[in-house]
Amino acid sequence: MSSVASTLLEEMNRDGFVVLDRHFSAEELAEVDRELTRFFDERTEALKREGDSGISRAGEIVFDSHLAERSDILRGFVTSPKMVALTTALLGPDVDLYWNQIVYKSPETEKQFPWHQDDAYTPVDPSPYLTLWIAVNDATLENGCISVLPGSHTRGLIPHSQTPEGWAGHSLDDPDQGRPVPVAAGSVIAFWSLTLHKSGPNRSEGVRKAYVVQFCKAGTVRAEDRVPVDIQIPVSREGQAVRPHTA
């Protein structure tokens, strides 16, 4: 492993997260941004027609998942050489795409997204897997950047309760509200699926746009019944990209 990769891993294992400032350039993100906006617009229209769905609420917070499975552009992005380099540095040589979704927060959204560990949604083995929270535009204190609770990944999976806004594992009223992580567009906040994180209200006049891409070790199973997680996009085997990169 290169020394850059081992420093990254050390930081992740110490703090539970690491910030890669402007990891993707404006050029690398331009097409991705357009594609994500297309999914956001379609999903928003559907939510307006059909009403709120799960934790998605049109005009407040919109999630839409399995996008790389439906878009060659996004598939190219999540399997790009940069992604292979980053994910193999943190997870080892055999990596799969586990999940990918937009999380777009509309302006003037007062609600915070609750503190949680991603593992709370579906506990898996091996745990933790890797979440890359990618800022598609600047994420600021005003528009609802995420906060992390440094070191919380060492606690294992903690009890969560279900709330209308999503699973919650640490109170929004707790005096320890962690560390806000404002980042510029193109930056990546990498964290383990056991790292507690939340996002703040969007009090700005624009949509806060995040693409959340999660990777797991090949062979990951659901902890509950040992059934393999549904993988449609393998990323790397023995440290090499599975698909030739075409995007």
Ligand SMILES: O=C(O)CCC(=O)C(=O)O
């Ligand atoms: O981006 C956000 O506002 C929160 C998203 C999040 O925590 C998640 O997708 O797990």
